[in-house]
């Protein structure tokens with residue numbers, strides 16, 4: 001899909017990786033409707049994009065209000081017509097030992113990371129099926145291999161990956177594409193960077209711009225899945241599929257669990 005003049009609804013647009021996605025899509029000619037709770041954050045992004053000649057509409061919304069998403073979709077469509085592209089980027093994580101999670105923490109991670117993208121897509125799909133469209137969801141490598149002390153997050157991202165997989169097959173012959181992006185550890189901005197913990201030395205980090213570039217590529221090429229990681233990750237993931245217990249050993253050797261444990265507040 002050519003993104004010029006397309007209307008993009010982007011969640012999580014107030015900070016972190018979402019700001020890079022907003023700027024990259026705007027620079028390539030899309031009209032961005034950015035949503036998040038922070039009005040200040042959205043307005044900063046709006047000013048930066050408009051300074052460069054792009055178009056950004058701030059649409060504040062708390063995604064916890066999942067039963068009111070139809071109102072978000074109506075407000076978005078009222079701005080300049082139907083949404084062509086949905087980017088499900090908003091996400092949350094809570095690190096903890098599993099027995100210490102509250103039921104609300106588990107529910108919220110699954111809600112924001114998985115149920116909201118599914119529900120927004122359900123609401124936007126009828127108009128996309130008529131006019132064409134694309135849905136990009138930002139999952140994580142944590143959805144390809146489970147991560148200790150962040151297990152509800154891993155479950156939510158694995159769900160997002162497999163839901164996208166099914167949607168791609170179901171709508172294969174339609175005018176709507178579905179892509180999932182799986183970033184590893186991201187430097188400079190976002191939830192990992194904000195945690196102030198060093199990444200596992202062997203895995204390293206990628207730049208947030210690499211995630212934004214992957215979103216652009218996914219829309220243009222209708223990519224099924226893009227992994228954003230410094231080193232080669234696909235062979236390791238393949239080994240983990242063939243032998244999950246060997247995969248566990250590799251993950252422990254890389255120090256992923258140790259890094260996650262440090263992030264328990």
Ligand SMILES: NC(=O)c1ccc[n+]([C@@H]2O[C@H](COP(=O)([O-])OP(=O)(O)OC[C@H]3O[C@@H](n4cnc5c(N)ncnc54)[C@H](OP(=O)(O)O)[C@@H]3O)[C@@H](O)[C@H]2O)c1
Nearest residue numbers: 012014015016017036037038063090091140186190191192
């Ligand atoms: N950073 C990484 O290393 C990394 C790695 C892999 C995958 N990811 C994924 O990349 C995506 C972006 O992450 P990030 O690192 O940029 O995270 P972030 O810096 O924490 O930003 C999260 C965004 O989601 C929004 N959000 C959170 N809860 C919300 C709610 N209830 N209602 C509306 N908006 C809400 C936040 O806006 P408000 O707080 O203003 O509402 C913010 O704009 C996420 O899906 C994350 O899982 C990140």
